Amino acid sequence: MNNIKHDDPQILALILQEAERIENTIDLVASETHMPKSILEEMGSVLNHKTIEGYPGKRYHAGCEHVDVIENLAIDRMKELFGAEHANVQPHTGSSANFAVYFSVLDIGDKVLAMELSHGGHLTHGHFASMTSKSFSFQHYEVDLETELIDYEALAKKAEEFKPKMIVAGASSYPRLIDYEKFSKIAKSVDAYFFVDMAHIAGLVAAKLIPSPVEYADFVSFTTFKTMMGGRGGVILCKKEYADAVDKAVFPGTQGTTAVSNIAGKATIAKLAQESNFIEVQRKTMTSAKLLAKNLAEKGYRIVGGGTDTHQVVVDVTAKGLSGSQAENTLESIGIITNRNYIPKDTGRRASGLRLGTGPISVRGIEDDYVVQIANIIDKAIMNYENEEVLDGLKKDILSICKEFPVYK
Ligand SMILES: *Cc1c(COP(=O)(O)O)cnc(C)c1O
Numbered sequence: 001m002n003n004i005k006h007d008d009p010q011i012l013a014l015i016l017q018e019a020e021r022i023e024n025t026i027d028l029v030a031s032e033t034h035m036p037k038s039i040l041e042e043m044g045s046v047l048n049h050k051t052i053e054g055y056p057g058k059r060y061h062a063g064c065e066h067v068d069v070i071e072n073l074a075i076d077r078m079k080e081l082f083g084a085e086h087a088n089v090q091p092h093t094g095s096s097a098n099f100a101v102y103f104s105v106l107d108i109g110d111k112v113l114a115m116e117l118s119h120g121g122h123l124t125h126g127h128f129a130s131m132t133s134k135s136f137s138f139q140h141y142e143v144d145l146e147t148e149l150i151d152y153e154a155l156a157k158k159a160e161e162f163k164p165k166m167i168v169a170g171a172s173s174y175p176r177l178i179d180y181e182k183f184s185k186i187a188k189s190v191d192a193y194f195f196v197d198m199a200h201i202a203g204l205v206a207a208k209l210i211p212s213p214v215e216y217a218d219f220v221s222f223t224t225f226k227t228m229m230g231g232r233g234g235v236i237l238c239k240k241e242y243a244d245a246v247d248k249a250v251f252p253g254t255q256g257t258t259a260v261s262n263i264a265g266k267a268t269i270a271k272l273a274q275e276s277n278f279i280e281v282q283r284k285t286m287t288s289a290k291l292l293a294k295n296l297a298e299k300g301y302r303i304v305g306g307g308t309d310t311h312q313v314v315v316d317v318t319a320k321g322l323s324g325s326q327a328e329n330t331l332e333s334i335g336i337i338t339n340r341n342y343i344p345k346d347t348g349r350r351a352s353g354l355r356l357g358t359g360p361i362s363v364r365g366i367e368d369d370y371v372v373q374i375a376n377i378i379d380k381a382i383m384n385y386e387n388e389e390v391l392d393g394l395k396k397d398i399l400s401i402c403k404e405f406p407v408y409k
Helices: 002-007 009-023 037-043 065-082 094-105 131-135 152-162 180-189 202-206 240-254 260-272 276-298 324-333 359-363 369-383 388-404
Strands: 086-088 111-115 137-141 166-169 193-197 219-223 234-238 312-316 339-341 353-357
Touching: 002 009, 037 260, 065 086, 065 202, 065 234, 065 260, 086 240, 094 131, 094 193, 094 219, 094 234, 094 240, 111 152, 137 152, 152 180, 166 180, 180 193, 202 276, 234 240, 260 276, 276 312, 276 353, 276 359, 276 369, 324 339, 324 353, 324 369, 324 388, 359 369, 369 388
Parallel strands: 111 137, 111 166, 166 193, 193 219
Antiparallel strands: 086 234, 219 234, 312 353, 339 353
């Protein structure tokens, strides 16, 4: 870091402080992880220099002999890993991948059916403030308010009435499995494209621990930096017949050049994802999520959706007298990083939920008894959110777990 020290000591100090924050806090943000050092190195490498427009072998600038090989490696490895017919590895991130999927086969104003945002859907699934809702005509399906699981009958009925041109499955906050076969049948019955946004769960799918949407969906998008552990970016997988349309929608449709350094990260994670260490981390991620949910439930917390089949545990904290935001702030004060989240019963602007994810703790080797201990600490902090003395003690407990399990050795 000597060069940063020379050119911008102020930024260096902040990088070092951020590294320390990462080491000394427990990250339970469901959309984060700690990526391998190799990928961090790739992202800061000379690969950042090259301007690429177009695709390998068909570029608009000279000097692409090495970066073409990198992009082809990323494409081939992603196809192999997920058993996909086509992969595009250029999307800047999950949202840009989604934009490209929509624009690959839809026209402005076309109808899209996606998941209700407060029930788990993403901004790019037609939120009023997202350009997606300004470009297309969205309606939303919901979960059953009793079970908090997707109501497939209501979904089928809505699809029949609305006649969308595309149906979107996948969510930012939905801890249970999604029945892709059912979705695909409903999409077929109304002659709609079927698009799965597996942003959160790609790592679990890659490790073959939960069902893959790839065989059922026309399009699949995901982010590479959540459970996938591959650094910031997005990927689109699709059936061969849409390959051309997807590639054109990414470039030149919705993006110009993209960072080869991030494409290298995607290539590397698609390689590592075939190895036992990655699969073991994903397995621990799921085991720990179940353990966390079970322990919090035993302490009287209501687990949204009745449990978890993934890395996510969504907790309704209002029964303990706090809002999601108060719980988030309380936990942050003792070194546990989470985020507040809307849950299906929320109608106003106050989020009742706290969304937890076990990806990052699994990467650093925290499991079993330590997960139980973290559940105890979460409960104790929430029950004593105004008691500085108790919170101070818990902060020390968290710090000692962090010291025992460094992120980067
Ligand atoms: C995270 C996420 C995305 C992508 O978000 P970016 O912040 O643009 O990477 C897309 N869809 C879902 C369901 C997500 O959870």
